[in-house]
Amino acid sequence: MSDEKTVLISQQGAVRILTNSNPGARNAITPTLYAELSAALADAANDPEVGAVVFTGAGDFFCSGGDLNLLAKRRELPASERREKLEGLHDLIRDIRDFGKPVIAAVEGGAAGAGLSMALACDMLVSARDAFYTVAYVKVGLTPDGGATAFLAEFVSRQVLTEMCLTGDRMTAERLHALGAVNRLTDKGAALAEAIALAAKVADGPQRASARIKALCRQAHRATLEQQLEAEAVYMVESQADAEAAEGIDAFLGKRRADFAALRRKTKPDAS
Structure with missing residues (x-):
């Protein structure tokens, strides 16, 4: 074999x-x-x-x-x-x-x-x-x-x-x-x-926000409006407190491209 x-x-x-x-x-x-x-x-x-x-x-x-x-x-x-x-x-x-x-x-x-x-x-x-x-x-x-x-x-x-x-x-x-x-x-x-x-x-996008977006899109076709509004509210509240949102908003206001990859590098565990 x-x-x-x-x-x-x-x-x-x-x-x-x-x-x-x-x-x-x-x-x-x-x-x-x-x-x-x-x-x-x-x-x-x-x-x-x-x-x-x-x-x-x-x-x-x-x-x-x-x-x-x-x-x-x-x-x-x-x-x-x-x-x-x-x-x-x-x-x-x-x-x-x-x-x-x-x-x-x-x-x-x-x-x-x-x-x-x-x-x-x-x-x-x-x-x-x-x-x-x-x-x-x-x-x-x-x-x-x-x-x-x-x-x-x-x-x-x-x-x-x-x-x-x-x-x-x-x-x-x-x-x-x-x-x-x-x-x-x-x-x-x-x-x-x-x-x-x-x-x-x-x-290149924000990975945690992208995961939340995936979850919303995955359930949208079978959820009621109230269920989807609730899910969107939960994820928006979480996202607003995330470092990805801080980077994205700061980049937009500063007229620069957001560097979400830099955030991922900061959280990458040491090879040791």
Whole structure:
């Protein structure tokens, strides 16, 4: 058994790039992906030099979803063990969705099944114009997992959601962009570079305020106005007392660019 890593890790400035590397199978999900990607996210969360994360797939495809050879073998397992293995995916989805720093998906080729779920779990999505997206499960007699129906329901009607899930038909990146799920469209082969540029833009921002903004945006579609007003009030009161606000306001009044990175360097623990 090779000890080659499934998740490749690189860095450009304040942007941590995590690459699902299984290109021979169009980056299908391997048994090691859950643990490796969750560990990589935890490391990025604790590193003050990381302001944002880009998640992508190696080669020319984002992720083709679960490995059907592995899924076929699960039929032989008791229901409790099948559930336990499925929770590995769901825990990863939660880790992506609840990550405290911005996460941007860079999609080339396509995202199918659980690959679609992982892309939509990210905060923003940059896609090549010719990429496709499919729920796919129905074609092999399975039902969606990984939060696919929850994420899709945030921006498509019940009728469109039902059609996608019952037919497994592909949806183009351009249609998802029109529906609001894709932030930016690029030419083929340019999604990663565009995602890194977008990540670099938000990575320079105030990290604690950004985490609060992420939380507000994550719950906004399902919260009532009163619930959202309460959450906004709590976070604004916290933010006003934060050193990030002191730096940001002082920079604005002084007609200079705020240096939030300097605040992060001050709080970085010693290497000792």
